[in-house]
Amino acid sequence: MTAAAEVFFEQGYAATSIDSIIERTGGSKRNIYKEFGSKAGLFIALVSDTADEVLDALSDDGSRGRDLTEQLVGYARQLTTVYMSARLVGLLRVVMAEAIRFPDLAAAFYERGPGRAAARLVEILEEAKERGEIAQGDCQMAADQFCGMLRDNVHLQVVLGLRPALTTAEIEASATAAVRIFLDGIRVDASARPEPNDQ
Template sequence: MSVHTSTASPKGRKYEDVLGGAREIFLRDGFEGASVDDIARAAGVSKATLYSYFSDKRELFREVTRVECERMAETTLARIDFNAPPREVFTTAAHSLTRFLLSNFSLQMFRTCVAEAARFPELGQAFYQNGPEMGRARMVVYLKLAIERGQLHDVDPDMIAEQFSELCRARLWSRAIFGVQTSFSEVEIDEVANHAVETVLARFAV
């Protein structure tokens, strides 16, 4: 059963090179510190080529965020059988989400959006729409199916999705975002993900 449609639109190798260069520089220097010159250099293209795809740095930042979050979502959805029991679906989703939340990309983009929130609120809005909001919407598709099948209680699926996401942030994410801990073992990640699954099943599973 198809539950999503990729929004990616292939535009050629140079376009991908620009995104790759921008990703590298944004992660290294943040939004304000990233220069178009550095992005073009990292991408191996001219500034004219870069501007032929993107009108400004903000548009480029939004596209890098969209593509990366879309890639994570597609990878996760490819692993999920939406006809499987809730435990199996939640377990796959929890492990994927927890790892993504702790990834260097996710952490750096979050820090950048918070740092620039006052001057460029659209950056945070773009990250939210392409990350948490997109993930929530896709989880809701599954939750509605599970509720219809009588596998989950008939509770607001949006709320279930929001709470599930927050459970995957327990313990490790706050340590990561504040730099208290910079690396995490598989055991630590599995513990958070498994507790998220058990908690949501205890509350919502029939």
């Protein structure tokens, strides 16, 4: 149940008691232990399920656009939306916190989530590179850094609970700005400055 996962996400693994989960979800200890075996098993199952559910939304899309800009904006829009969702914020918090105690969980989370998303982006970039649209260079590193742009300081503030998640309009603005920088940079080349583009 997703409600059980919320308790772990809010309070953390160690601070969450089985009783507090039952308070929120109903059911009995008997069946929790029958199905999951232990608190750790319950935690792993809940995190894995949530991760599957949330992260599968990452690997659907991104390539629907016609040209590279549209592809990347679509990709950034979707990735940012997922990163801003309450589910993923909680997941990120708890997986980071318990990465040492549950290394397998951390690895599974990364591979199914950010890793797979970056791999998809690498494909997009490799194709663009073959078409000659982007410069030669390390596509993996560029993809990783682009993903980082989407987990920017604003996202960090959301994860730290310092500000509410971005609205769709804000996500759109952030995604287009990120793609713009990623593709063209912010520098005004002195040799080719046709007009100051302010959009």
